[in-house]
Amino acid sequence: MKVLIVSDTHRKNDSYFEVVKKENPDMVIHCGDAEGSEYALSQAVDCPVYIVLGNNDFFSNLPRELDLDIGPYRVWVTHGHNYYVSMGNERIKQEAFIKGVDIVMYGHSHRPVVDRSSKVIAVNPGSLSYPRQEGHRPSYVVMEVGEKEKLSFRIEYL
Numbered sequence: 001m002k003v004l005i006v007s008d009t010h011r012k013n014d015s016y017f018e019v020v021k022k023e024n025p026d027m028v029i030h031c032g033d034a035e036g037s038e039y040a041l042s043q044a045v046d047c048p049v050y051i052v053l054g055n056n057d058f059f060s061n062l063p064r065e066l067d068l069d070i071g072p073y074r075v076w077v078t079h080g081h082n083y084y085v086s087m088g089n090e091r092i093k094q095e096a097f098i099k100g101v102d103i104v105m106y107g108h109s110h111r112p113v114v115d116r117s118s119k120v121i122a123v124n125p126g127s128l129s130y131p132r133q134e135g136h137r138p139s140y141v142v143m144e145v146g147e148k149e150k151l152s153f154r155i156e157y158l
Helices: 014-023 038-043 090-099
Strands: 002-006 027-030 049-051 065-070 073-078 103-105 112-115 121-125 139-145 151-157
Touching (some): 002 014, 073 090
Antiparallel strands (some): 002 139
């Protein structure tokens, strides 16, 4: 199963449309700040799309957080701004551990991360619209659950 993880598109969706054509995912997870583009993002693919509420998703009825099962893995999706992820991911990883999940996916910082340094894997796809990491290239993450539940992540750049 191929899962496309994106975040912080901020209603600038051209890069997203490019990425979904390139990756052809089985599932899309958007970690917030779609800013009213939920319908367009969902209609661009023929697979399930899960989107959580970001700090810029005003007047939206998106869920604040989601708990998903992807293969054998328990996944918690949140935007991250309520867990101070701009200062690092330690707090969100602690919260994820308490929740008993295997993977936490979040956005907000606009910097891509795949952190396997603790019992919980922390994944931030960065931003497809306003990247803030060195080089400022739009980014996303592809998660693949393969045979025998082998799990892999790769950070991709446009």
